[in-house]
Structures are given as structure tokens and as C-alpha cells.
Amino acid sequence: MTGWMGTILRVNLSDGTIEKQPLSPELAHDYVGGRGLATKILLDELDIHCDPLGPDNMLIFANGPLTLTGALSSGRYMVVSKSPLTGTICSSNSGGYFPAAFKTAGYDAIILKGRAEKPVYLWINNDRVEIRDAAAVWGRDTRETVEILKKETRKDARVACIGPAGENLVRFAAIMNDADRAAARSGVGAVMGSKNLKALVIRGTGGVRVANPEEFLRPLIISNHIKKADLGIALEEFGTPLFVDIMNANNAMPTKNFQEGFYVEGDRINGAEMIEKTLVRSKACYGCSLNCGRNTRLPSDSKYTGRGDGPEYETIYSLGSNILVDDICAITKMNYLCNELGIDTMDAGSTVAAVMELVELGKLSEKEIGYPVEWGDADAAIRLLEDIAMKRGFGEIAAMGGQHVAEKYGAPEVFMGSKGQGFAGYHPRAMVGQGLLYATSPEGGNHTTGNTVQQEINGIPEPMDPLSAEGKAELVAMRQNETAFVECCGVCVFPYMLIDGSFEILADLYSAAVGKKYTEADIRAIGERVFNLERLFNRKLGFDRKNDTLPKRLTAEPHNDGIGEGNTVPLEEMLDEYYRVRGWTNDGVPTEEKLKELRLA
Ligand code: SF4
Known part of the structure; x- marks a missing residue:
């Protein structure tokens, strides 16, 4: 296999067992990595009705086949679990330097189960894996934790850890890596705290192979266009x-x-x-x-x-x-x-x-x-x-x-x-598609499961009325599918989602990494499969249309003066159309036909 490292690490914190298993090529090609691979594993193995903060919940760290390949912005990883904040599946995304260590240590995913008797951390030095006592860092903030654990292990190790909030099971606790980067959303830090796991400390010195290095250079050159785009320039200047x-x-x-x-x-x-x-x-x-x-x-x-x-x-x-x-x-x-x-x-x-x-x-x-x-x-x-x-x-x-x-x-x-999760910073009364996106996100008010800013606000590739419901069902479904794929393969959403033409580049990069030709339509279809898989997870917990909601402030209170004055979010109208576009019932349940089409039934 190229792109992937070919190994999944499994750690049971209750009994201390550590196992490595090969990554199945079928699983990799169907679910890619990151969010997709971890969701599939979770759906197959988790007791879905478990207490998110109990020992039965699973916490999965997963990178993707493009992580660290040299593709632009490829230092990303995902943390997937059942959320203690929303009760749904959740996937939280982070960058920094930790993902590079994670992948070069030789793993595509790390699956954590159980609960340690006392606070511990995991020390992964390439193929050597140890569960170590975390007494010296329990109660410490994330900066102190990184410093102490690097001294205890190696200076060149990378650390993902929780702070006091995770230890205290705050429902929206984050996992911080490299001190300032966060897998922030949905309370994954509380899940880690519930396992008495303070940190993952990883040192990786291996390399990543891609299928066709020569072919791989071509999209790398093309990807320079991302950096030259207006938004790329502005992001660099102002962040x-x-x-x-x-x-x-x-x-x-x-x-x-x-x-x-x-x-x-x-x-x-x-x-x-x-x-x-x-x-x-x-x-x-x-x-x-x-x-x-x-x-x-x-x-x-x-x-x-x-x-x-x-x-x-x-x-x-x-x-x-x-x-x-x-x-x-x-x-x-x-x-x-x-x-x-x-x-x-x-x-x-x-x-x-x-x-x-x-x-x-x-x-x-x-x-x-x-x-x-x-x-x-x-x-x-x-x-x-x-x-x-x-x-x-x-x-x-x-x-x-x-x-x-x-x-x-x-x-x-x-x-x-x-769904219990606070919104990101885009007001749906001024961009109603974003409202539909929040309502239908598997984990509620999350901006990283899709974003409509580029179309509704920036008018790229074509201007779109941000206040109208027209075309929003198609737009939202497409953005959700695309983002799902982006979060499977270990790259950042910014360059590949916000800059026109870059999704095509992503298909080329993915093909060059894994050695099989994928078109834009192919990778969208994979994203759709993953998004539907998440919907199935939530469906098993009873989630459907009644949970795809927005606060009354957005659907019934008129917008303030200025652009969109008096506007509200026509959620029910958009939901009808969205479910139709998705091939779901009008209650928001994926149909048998759709699941067969996506090879999920
Ligand atoms: S665009 Fe920003 S957040 Fe994304 S990988 Fe680059 S530096 Fe990190």
C-alpha cells in the first residue's frame, strides 16, 4: 500500500494490551482514512448506546493517506468518537506538527478503548509503544504537560494532551496538540479524560511512500495556484x-x-x-x-x-x-x-x-x-x-x-x-445555506463538516443569493460530501475547500498517492458514503428530522438592519429539498436504495 502506512495501533487502557493490526486495503480504499476510516471502525465495533464518558466508548485518532505526502497543507489528523456534548458521532480536526509524528511513527490510526485505573500517557517511539504513569502531569495545563512529557521522553517528540478541563470531563473539552492546535470540538477531550489518558506522546522517524512520485510532482506544482489565489494571499497576511x-x-x-x-x-x-x-x-x-x-x-x-x-x-x-x-x-x-x-x-x-x-x-x-x-x-x-x-x-x-x-x-x-453544539462564526440569517448546513451536520453547529462561505458570501465560483433558499440543498450536500473526503485524506479544509479549482487538484493528489485513478466525482462519492455512514450512526440512536433543527432566533426572529434585514432561515423548506437531494426519506432517513448505491447496505 502507498499513501497509507498499513498499520492500526490498538490500545486497551483497561487491561493494558497493545496490539498492531494490518490495515485492510479494502477498508482503506472504501473509507480512505481519517474521518471515514475511523467512522467505519466506530460503527462496526462500538456499542452505540454506550455512555460517551464510560469505558466502552472508543477514541480514535486517524491521519489520512495524504498526511505528510508533500501535498499542500497535509499536516492534519482527526479524532473520532461518540460525543459527550451531542450524543452523536463526532469528528474533530487538528493540524500542527503532531500529525507528522503520528504518521511517520508508522500508524494510520490509533484506537483507544477502556479506562486506565490511574492517569497514564501513551509513549509511542516509532514501533515501541508503552503505557506510562502520568502522575507528574495530571492536573497540569497543556503547556506544562507538553514541556514535562518532552523531558520525560524525547525533545523531538510531539504531544497531544488534555488540560484540566478534559480531566474534569467538561463536555466541550478539547485535545490540544503542539500546545496551541486543537481537536477542539464535540468534547473529545472529555472522552480522553474519562479514559484517564492525559496524553499521546509520539516520535516518528519513518517516511511515507507514494505510488508515483513523478506523477505526484505535477499536482504539487499545480497546487501553487492555491497559494497565489486572493484568499490564499489574504489568509497569509491576516490569518x-x-x-x-x-x-x-x-x-x-x-x-x-x-x-x-x-x-x-x-x-x-x-x-x-x-x-x-x-x-x-x-x-x-x-x-x-x-x-x-x-x-x-x-x-x-x-x-x-x-x-x-x-x-x-x-x-x-x-x-x-x-x-x-x-x-x-x-x-x-x-x-x-x-x-x-x-x-x-x-x-x-x-x-x-x-x-x-x-x-x-x-x-x-x-x-x-x-x-x-x-x-x-x-x-x-x-x-x-x-x-x-x-x-x-x-x-x-x-x-x-x-x-x-x-x-x-x-x-x-x-x-x-x-444538536447541543454551539455554532461557528457565520450568521445563518445572512447566509441561509449555512443554517441548513448546521442543522444537518452529524454533530450540530460545526463549521468543519462543511462551509458555504465561498459560494454564499464570496460568490465563487458564481454569485449566489445568500438570503434565498434556492439551490442551497444541492450546495450544502455537495460541500458536506467534499469536506468529508477532505477530512478523510489528511489535508486542511482551507486550501481545498475555499479556493476554486482545488478539489480537482485533490483528486489528482490522492490518485498519485494511492496509485489508483480517482476523478473529482469519485472522491465526492466517497465523501457522500462517509457522510451517510455518520447519518446511519446517528440514526441508530434515534436521530432524524426532529433533530435537524435551528434555534427560533434564526428561523423566526427577523435579521437586523443592513444586508438581509428582516430575513429568517426557511429551514423546513430547505430540509424538504435537502432530503430529496440526499436520497433520504422526508424524515431524514437514508433509503435502502441510497445505501445500496453507496455500498452501505
Ligand atoms: S491553511 Fe492554515 S490551518 Fe490549514 S494547514 Fe495551512 S497553516 Fe494549518
């Missing part, structure tokens, strides 16, 4: 915070818990403001020349201190405009804190926003929280984030997520998410 300006200009920047789509203080929290105040240098994941990451430091005239990476756009929206914090330094501080404590910044922001709105509505009192939490109060948000991670006082309730908090205090409508 993902460039989306502050794009979203604000389109009245699509979620503001004050999605009450509005325009943040009047946008200029104080955008990419240019970061360049002026906090940017040290731009930074990239392994094998990426786009450099969209931001290495930052808080300036001496700020009341906050610290140094690290970020924030990314999603954090700027969630802990900035969405809670009315207009200070890039305060947002940066919250970002550092979330990374150190190991919390997903998006669900952190979504939960804090729900708390602020509950306070404003008089449904949650200062006495219950222990201190005032009002819109725009960054210091209160910082205190709340720390309490959430440590499950201190009111933090224990908030650690269950925004949906839980909103329901507990009698106002479920203030939770801005779907």
Missing part, C-alpha cells in the same frame, strides 16, 4: 481573523448571541488590529505554506499578559463579538486560557453568551453565579472560563454546555447551536 471583515461586511458576523449580524466594533478585533497589537509572526502547520496561524504576544500596555498562538476567527467571534468584548487583547487572553485549560473556544463562547443573555433576561442571578456576568465584561468571562474548566461553583453547571445552561434556567431559546 483567519480576516473573516471578521468579510463577515461584518455581509451582516453575517454573529453578535450578542446571534441577536445581530454586524459588530460595530469589528475594527478593534480584526486581523489588522492583531497585526498592530499582538502579532509576532505568522505560522503554519506541517507541510503548509499558507501560514494562516498567528503567533502572538500580549503587549506591555495591555492589562493582560501571555504569549502563544491565535486567536483564530472562530474564537474572535465566539469570545469577542458574540459576547460584545471589543478588545483584541482580552480575546487573545481568553484564547490562551482556553488552550491551556483545554477547552473548545467556540462552545466556551457559546456558553458564556447564553449565560450573559440569561442574566439580562433576569433568569439567572449574580448570586447563583457568584459574581456579575454582563455583556462585554471580559474579566467576568475569564473568571467563568476558569470556573468551567475546574468545575468550580456555577462552573460545574456551565461545564455541561450552553444548551444545558439555557434549558436549566428556563430559556432554551438562548442556546445558539444545534
Whole structure:
């Protein structure tokens, strides 16, 4: 096999058994790797009704056949599990340098089952695998953990670990790798914590073979077009915070818990403001020349201190405009804190926003929280984030997520998410396709299971009315299928999903790596198979149309003035069409015919 390493590592933390098994070529060709391979394994082996935080749940780390091949932006991996936040299948994506070590150590996937009796970490030094005592790092933040574990193992090892939030089973805890990169979404960090597993420490020194190195050079050269595209250039200059300006200009920047789509203080929290105040240098994941990451430091005239990476756009929206914090330094501080404590910044922001709105509505009192939490109060948000991670006082309730908090205090409508997961930073009333995408995502409000920004906002390849339902069912299904494939093969969504023409390049790259010709249509079909497989997983748990929902704020409350004034998301109309396009019943269940077509029945 080329592209793949050909080996799956299995670790049972309950009894300490470690096994290696060959990756079956059929499985690899049908499900590729990453999200697809891990979903297939999960569906085949998991007791689907298990407690997500019990020992029976599985946590699967998986890279893809393009990871580390030299394809642009190929330093990515996925973490797949049953989510403690949504109760559905989930797949969380991350980059950095950890994926390179993971793959060159010789593995396509690492499957973790059971629960260790006491805190442990996994030390993988190429083919040598050990379960080690983690007493020295349990309770430590993610930065300290990386430092200590590198000293205990090797300086050139790479670390993916949880912070206190994961140990304390915060429902939206993240797995952090290389200190500042996060497999953030859906609570995969809590699953890791429930297994008493603090970290995976990996050193890999092997190489990756591709089927046709000469042929492989051709798409590599072509891929330079990605870097030269306008969006590629802008990403390099401003990083993902460039989306502050794009979203604000389109009245699509979620503001004050999605009450509005325009943040009047946008200029104080955008990419240019970061360049002026906090940017040290731009930074990239392994094998990426786009450099969209931001290495930052808080300036001496700020009341906050610290140094690290970020924030990314999603954090700027969630802990900035969405809670009315207009200070890039305060947002940066919250970002550092979330990374150190190991919390997903998006669900952190979504939960804090729900708390602020509950306070404003008089449904949650200062006495219950222990201190005032009002819109725009960054210091209160910082205190709340720390309490959430440590499950201190009111933090224990908030650690269950925004949906839980909103329901507990009698106002479920203030939770801005779907299937229990908070939304990413794209306001569906200003781009209704994104609303359909959130509603039908296997794990709720996730932006990495597809994104319609390029078509609905940027008008590429062709302008599309962001406020109209027309064509959105086809668009969303296509984007979801494409993203599923991208997340199978170990590359980043940015270059391959946001820049026109690059999906074709991806088909060429994949073909060159694995030694079999795949067209664009072929890889979309694989993505469709994986997306349907996830739907089947959720279906077995009873999920269907009744779970493909959006908050009333998006479907019944009119959009604020500006572009799309008065607009709402016509979700039911779009769902009818979407299910038809998908070949599902009108209840959102894949038909037998569709499953046969996808070779899933
Ligand atoms: S585009 Fe950005 S996030 Fe994606 S691989 Fe490159 S540096 Fe990492």
C-alpha cells in the first residue's frame, strides 16, 4: 500500500494490551482514512448506546493517506468518537506538527478503548509503544504537560494532551496538540479524560511512500495556484481573523448571541488590529505554506499578559463579538486560557453568551453565579472560563454546555447551536445555506463538516443569493460530501475547500498517492458514503428530522438592519429539498436504495 502506512495501533487502557493490526486495503480504499476510516471502525465495533464518558466508548485518532505526502497543507489528523456534548458521532480536526509524528511513527490510526485505573500517557517511539504513569502531569495545563512529557521522553517528540478541563470531563473539552492546535470540538477531550489518558506522546522517524512520485510532482506544482489565489494571499497576511471583515461586511458576523449580524466594533478585533497589537509572526502547520496561524504576544500596555498562538476567527467571534468584548487583547487572553485549560473556544463562547443573555433576561442571578456576568465584561468571562474548566461553583453547571445552561434556567431559546453544539462564526440569517448546513451536520453547529462561505458570501465560483433558499440543498450536500473526503485524506479544509479549482487538484493528489485513478466525482462519492455512514450512526440512536433543527432566533426572529434585514432561515423548506437531494426519506432517513448505491447496505 502507498499513501497509507498499513498499520492500526490498538490500545486497551483497561487491561493494558497493545496490539498492531494490518490495515485492510479494502477498508482503506472504501473509507480512505481519517474521518471515514475511523467512522467505519466506530460503527462496526462500538456499542452505540454506550455512555460517551464510560469505558466502552472508543477514541480514535486517524491521519489520512495524504498526511505528510508533500501535498499542500497535509499536516492534519482527526479524532473520532461518540460525543459527550451531542450524543452523536463526532469528528474533530487538528493540524500542527503532531500529525507528522503520528504518521511517520508508522500508524494510520490509533484506537483507544477502556479506562486506565490511574492517569497514564501513551509513549509511542516509532514501533515501541508503552503505557506510562502520568502522575507528574495530571492536573497540569497543556503547556506544562507538553514541556514535562518532552523531558520525560524525547525533545523531538510531539504531544497531544488534555488540560484540566478534559480531566474534569467538561463536555466541550478539547485535545490540544503542539500546545496551541486543537481537536477542539464535540468534547473529545472529555472522552480522553474519562479514559484517564492525559496524553499521546509520539516520535516518528519513518517516511511515507507514494505510488508515483513523478506523477505526484505535477499536482504539487499545480497546487501553487492555491497559494497565489486572493484568499490564499489574504489568509497569509491576516490569518483567519480576516473573516471578521468579510463577515461584518455581509451582516453575517454573529453578535450578542446571534441577536445581530454586524459588530460595530469589528475594527478593534480584526486581523489588522492583531497585526498592530499582538502579532509576532505568522505560522503554519506541517507541510503548509499558507501560514494562516498567528503567533502572538500580549503587549506591555495591555492589562493582560501571555504569549502563544491565535486567536483564530472562530474564537474572535465566539469570545469577542458574540459576547460584545471589543478588545483584541482580552480575546487573545481568553484564547490562551482556553488552550491551556483545554477547552473548545467556540462552545466556551457559546456558553458564556447564553449565560450573559440569561442574566439580562433576569433568569439567572449574580448570586447563583457568584459574581456579575454582563455583556462585554471580559474579566467576568475569564473568571467563568476558569470556573468551567475546574468545575468550580456555577462552573460545574456551565461545564455541561450552553444548551444545558439555557434549558436549566428556563430559556432554551438562548442556546445558539444545534444538536447541543454551539455554532461557528457565520450568521445563518445572512447566509441561509449555512443554517441548513448546521442543522444537518452529524454533530450540530460545526463549521468543519462543511462551509458555504465561498459560494454564499464570496460568490465563487458564481454569485449566489445568500438570503434565498434556492439551490442551497444541492450546495450544502455537495460541500458536506467534499469536506468529508477532505477530512478523510489528511489535508486542511482551507486550501481545498475555499479556493476554486482545488478539489480537482485533490483528486489528482490522492490518485498519485494511492496509485489508483480517482476523478473529482469519485472522491465526492466517497465523501457522500462517509457522510451517510455518520447519518446511519446517528440514526441508530434515534436521530432524524426532529433533530435537524435551528434555534427560533434564526428561523423566526427577523435579521437586523443592513444586508438581509428582516430575513429568517426557511429551514423546513430547505430540509424538504435537502432530503430529496440526499436520497433520504422526508424524515431524514437514508433509503435502502441510497445505501445500496453507496455500498452501505
Ligand atoms: S491553511 Fe492554515 S490551518 Fe490549514 S494547514 Fe495551512 S497553516 Fe494549518
